Amino acid sequence: MATAVGLRVSVRGWLETTRPVSLIVRHKAKMNVKTRKHRPMVIRALQAITEPLILEDLQKPICPKTKWARIRENEEEEVNLYQDFLVRKCKKHLENAGLILICQKLPMGMRDTKKIKLQLEAQGFKMPVISNTVMKRAIHDTRWIHLSPLLLNHNFYATSEDARLKELLGLIRKFPQLIPLAAVVDNTILNRADLLHYATLDLEVERTQLVTLLKMPGERIVQLLNNHPKELTCNIEQYIKQKGDENTSS
Amino acid sequence: MALSGSRAWSVGSRMSSYQLASLVTKLNISPVKRIEFSFDPFGTNVRSCRDALFHLYSNNVRVTNVNCILKVNVKSDRSDPNMNVIFNDGLKVLFKTNNLTTLELLRTFDNMCRERIIETDKDEAAPKEEAPKSKSKKKKR
Numbered sequence: 190m191a192t193a194v195g196l197r198v199s200v201r202g203w204l205e206t207t208r209p210v211s212l213i214v215r216h217k218a219k220m221n222v223k224t225r226k227h228r229p230m231v232i233r234a235l236q237a238i239t240e241p242l243i244l245e246d247l248q249k250p251i252c253p254k255t256k257w258a259r260i261r262e263n264e265e266e267e268v269n270l271y272q273d274f275l276v277r278k279c280k281k282h283l284e285n286a287g288l289i290l291i292c293q294k295l296p297m298g299m300r301d302t303k304k305i306k307l308q309l310e311a312q313g314f315k316m317p318v319i320s321n322t323v324m325k326r327a328i329h330d331t332r333w334i335h336l337s338p339l340l341l342n343h344n345f346y347a348t349s350e351d352a353r354l355k356e357l358l359g360l361i362r363k364f365p366q367l368i369p370l371a372a373v374v375d376n377t378i379l380n381r382a383d384l385l386h387y388a389t390l391d392l393e394v395e396r397t398q399l400v401t402l403l404k405m406p407g408e409r410i411v412q413l414l415n416n417h418p419k420e421l422t423c424n425i426e427q428y429i430k431q432k433g434d435e436n437t438s439s
Numbered sequence: 440m441a442l443s444g445s446r447a448w449s450v451g452s453r454m455s456s457y458q459l460a461s462l463v464t465k466l467n468i469s470p471v472k473r474i475e476f477s478f479d480p481f482g483t484n485v486r487s488c489r490d491a492l493f494h495l496y497s498n499n500v501r502v503t504n505v506n507c508i509l510k511v512n513v514k515s516d517r518s519d520p521n522m523n524v525i526f527n528d529g530l531k532v533l534f535k536t537n538n539l540t541t542l543e544l545l546r547t548f549d550n551m552c553r554e555r556i557i558e559t560d561k562d563e564a565a566p567k568e569e570a571p572k573s574k575s576k577k578k579k580r
Binding site: 338 | 480481482483485486489490492493496497498511513514515
């Protein structure tokens with residue numbers, strides 16, 4: 190096997206195939222490329238003894254390829270300004286909305302999602318797209334904190350300023366990929382059963398019934414207070430009549 | 440509380456998500472007649488049930504059996520989540536998903552479906568083997 194040493198290199202960096210400066214020829218066996226030569230025992234022992242003791246934290250191997258693997262538990266979390274912006278937008282949306290419907294979203298194509306969005310917007314509803322991480326941060330330390338068990342899988346949100354739950358459910362029933370789970374109506378969280386019951390109610394009838402119920406105690410008190418004087422006046426009038434009849438007869 | 444885009448995500452959870460994705464692409468629900476999901480969204484440990492519902496409702500899985508009925512019962516009584524599967528041969532299996540991960544649930548479901556698919560393939564192959572024997576008998580005469 191021969192090795193050529195001292196090949197000339199041109200300005201461009203290409204190796205010129207000119208005559209080498211010197212040539213080494215080995216007529217022995219092939220060059221050993223695979224098996225490594227071990228170092229002498231003395232050197233290996235000294236190396237093992239003098240090896241530095243590294244702390245456990247620094248010893249953790251981190252794969253340079255995966256970016257998730259670079260994060261450690263004690264490191265400070267980076268501030269994501271875009272996520273902060275999304276959280277502020279979500280909070281504003283939640284505060285302004287009188288009705289928030291949360292549904293389980295099953296797989297559906299872009300056409301169906303677009304169809305839903307158009308139908309909702311035609312009726313005056315909104316379809317915000319909010320991820321679970323943003324929603325969790327938005328409802329943290331607010332009155333909607335109890336919605337956190339719902340923020341697990343793919344969710345669908347529909348909002349409106351008015352509490353028109355009946356109309357919204359009527360629209361969503363046309364799409365079997367959306368399963369209503371809960372709703373927030375007038376700052377109260379409704380589960381599935383309450384949600385469906387609320388949708389069946391006729392609000393005007395309920396309001397009139399409520400007003401009459403609230404009026405009833407006051408009317409009763411007035412009636413009771415006026416009852417005694419009324420009876421007294423009736424009795425006095427009757428007594429006067431009787432007296433007058435007696436006088437005329439005598 | 441500031442959450443960064445680069446979250447701490449363990450290697451184990453990423454591996455399980457790869458396994459789940461590969462499992463979902465190979466799911467075959469042809470021996471299944473009906474699947475009923477019942478869960479309370481405000482209950483605990485509902486993730487696996489809702490995940491399984493999501494994956495089984497995908498087009499890739501539903502194409503394998505168009506006649507399979509998928510029903511969802513959303514409850515409000517804090518009951519435990521479960522998945523009731525009825526196969527074509529009449530077998531009923533109730534998966535109590537409270538303490539199961541999505542991968543475990545779908546893996547056992549997939550194994551049960553595969554067993555039934557192998558059995559149906561064997562039943563279909565058995566009568567085909569008997570037919571050539573009768574022809575050989577006729578030739579001997």
